[in-house]
Amino acid sequence: MTKNLLAERPVYVVGIGFHPYRHRSDATYVTLGLTAVRQALDDAAVAWADVEVAYTGTALLGMGASRIMLSRLGSTGIPMTQIENASASGSSAVAQACLDVASGRSDLALALGLDKPRGGLPMGPAEAGMANLEGGTIVPFTHFALLASEYMSAHGVSPEAVAKAAEKNHRNGANNPNAQRQKIRSLAEIMAEPISGSMTRLQCCPVGEGAAAVIVASEEAISRLGLDRSRAVRVLSSATRTERLYGPGEGIDAALTAETAKVAFEQAGIEPTDLDVLEVHDAFSIEELLYTEALGLCQPGEAASLVANGQFDLGGKCAVSPSGGLLAMGHPIGPTGAGQIGEIVRQLRGEAGSRQQPDARTGLAHMVGVGAVCVVHVLQRG
Amino acid sequence: MSQPRPELLGNSSDGTPFLIGQRCRHCSRVAFPPDPYGCEACGALIDQLDCVELRAAGVVQAVATVHRHHREVPPTPFTVAAIVLDDGPLLKAVLTDQSAGAQVGDRVYGIAEPPDSSPPLRFTREHGGPGVDR
Numbered sequence: 001m002t003k004n005l006l007a008e009r010p011v012y013v014v015g016i017g018f019h020p021y022r023h024r025s026d027a028t029y030v031t032l033g034l035t036a037v038r039q040a041l042d043d044a045a046v047a048w049a050d051v052e053v054a055y056t057g058t059a060l061l062g063m064g065a066s067r068i069m070l071s072r073l074g075s076t077g078i079p080m081t082q083i084e085n086a087s088a089s090g091s092s093a094v095a096q097a098c099l100d101v102a103s104g105r106s107d108l109a110l111a112l113g114l115d116k117p118r119g120g121l122p123m124g125p126a127e128a129g130m131a132n133l134e135g136g137t138i139v140p141f142t143h144f145a146l147l148a149s150e151y152m153s154a155h156g157v158s159p160e161a162v163a164k165a166a167e168k169n170h171r172n173g174a175n176n177p178n179a180q181r182q183k184i185r186s187l188a189e190i191m192a193e194p195i196s197g198s199m200t201r202l203q204c205c206p207v208g209e210g211a212a213a214v215i216v217a218s219e220e221a222i223s224r225l226g227l228d229r230s231r232a233v234r235v236l237s238s239a240t241r242t243e244r245l246y247g248p249g250e251g252i253d254a255a256l257t258a259e260t261a262k263v264a265f266e267q268a269g270i271e272p273t274d275l276d277v278l279e280v281h282d283a284f285s286i287e288e289l290l291y292t293e294a295l296g297l298c299q300p301g302e303a304a305s306l307v308a309n310g311q312f313d314l315g316g317k318c319a320v321s322p323s324g325g326l327l328a329m330g331h332p333i334g335p336t337g338a339g340q341i342g343e344i345v346r347q348l349r350g351e352a353g354s355r356q357q358p359d360a361r362t363g364l365a366h367m368v369g370v371g372a373v374c375v376v377h378v379l380q381r382g
Numbered sequence: 383m384s385q386p387r388p389e390l391l392g393n394s395s396d397g398t399p400f401l402i403g404q405r406c407r408h409c410s411r412v413a414f415p416p417d418p419y420g421c422e423a424c425g426a427l428i429d430q431l432d433c434v435e436l437r438a439a440g441v442v443q444a445v446a447t448v449h450r451h452h453r454e455v456p457p458t459p460f461t462v463a464a465i466v467l468d469d470g471p472l473l474k475a476v477l478t479d480q481s482a483g484a485q486v487g488d489r490v491y492g493i494a495e496p497p498d499s500s501p502p503l504r505f506t507r508e509h510g511g512p513g514v515d516r
């Protein structure tokens with residue numbers, strides 16, 4: 001029987017930091033990354049010299065980006081590894097940092113999500129030598145427009161009902177100073193500018209630049225370094241899975257999400273109804289409906305009505321994408337999954353200010369990525 | 383030397399295009415597009431995969447009209463569909479402009495595009511089918 005290391009040796013998030021997500025600028029990736037890491041070190045009240053291992057989640061930076069950046073905090077010689085896992089790269093950096101501490105190899109680990117898109121996303125599957133009849137037409141927004149078509153048809157849901165998830169997330173993002181989009185939008189604005197199927201520009205995430213850092217620690221590190229226990233948030237579980245073969249009508253992303261979440265819930269020992277806050281891969285509005293259902297928050301076809309009656313709002317039963325999600329906070333690729341952990345930690349600490357979910361105790365972060373891959377983390381305050 | 387990609391299409395003696403799929407001798411999985419490496423279900427080697435003719439006909443499972451595209455071809459707007467083939471596999475393909483109004487549940491069939499077109503085959507609504515003239 002395999003071990004659940006996170007149950008045997010508890011791991012806590014003790015520091016979070018961001019460089020705001022925004023349109024590509026002249027700033028180097030080093031500036032973006034160092035901004036987030038310094039903020040996370042300050043937040044945790046630890047020194048760089050205390051960090052024993054670093055993982056950089058990035059899909060686009062290229063070879064060898066980590067040391068020349070992180071050595072500007074001091075050349076301590078610690079192990080550094082870059083993690084590429086498509087849109088879930090930052091999530092996987094967090095997963096590796098947690099595993100590193102849970103295994104007992106280290107007591108204090110950094111996970112940094114970082115990217116600076118340069119126009120065009122290099123995609124491995126395009127190099128796999130597979131032919132198809134798509135002729136390059138099925139880009140991500142159309143992949144999800146097709147899932148929206150299938151969902152709306154199967155459940156009798158209107159395009160406006162799907163768009164309401166985006167309306168909520170734009171509203172949440174308006175209260176997040178790290179968000180790329182910080183503007184409340186009317187449903188009419190969101191329904192304008194069609195891109196593909198029912199997906200409009202404001203129902204598609206912006207891809208810019210940014211960074212998000214997460215510092216995780218063992219009990220020993222918290223004691224030894226005298227860290228603030230009341231602000232430490234435990235990582236109950238970390239699950240990663242990849243796509244299997246599913247039948248027609250079983251959406252890949254939702255089926256994969258359900259399988260990955262099942263592992264994460266079992267290892268965490270919680271139920272979907274225990275969740276107070278949730279950050280999902282809402283790169284396109286339809287995804288919030290697909291994933292909240294796949295995660296077991298409601299039955300298939302019900303999510304649109306839960307969005308409509310405010311159950312996923314701040315103050316609702318479970319706040320979904322309180323950060324603004326990928327739709328409003330943005331999706332700079334590498335940072336996104338690490339940034340989700342940062343938002344969940346902020347919420348569970350009760351430090352989210354004007355976008356605080358009241359009495360948030362348990363949260364979940366979910367990313368999918370091209371491949372397809374899925375990474376889920378469950379976090380809980382003490 | 384570049385690795386050749388598997389052929390996707392063939393033509394019946396009456397000129398009707400068909401799709402070239404694969405059936406695994408080991409697990410019976412029918413796949414489209416054909417795979418150059420092996421069976422995605424059971425891992426059987428490529429020599430265990432037999433070419434099979436699949437009818438270029440099926441039912442629209444999902445449909446989307448695309449308004450923004452990063453290439454000049456096909457020109458926008460164009461309509462794509464997820465289609466469950468009568469012979470099993472699910473594929474995504476571009477619809478003909480005449481069938482841009484296709485809806486979920488419509489029957490569609492493939493018609494060959496002129497040589498060197500991308501994509502080489504589009505799907506169109508079946509004559510007399512439930513979706514025509516909607």
Ligand SMILES: [Zn+2]
Nearest residue numbers: 406409421424
């Ligand atoms: Zn097989």
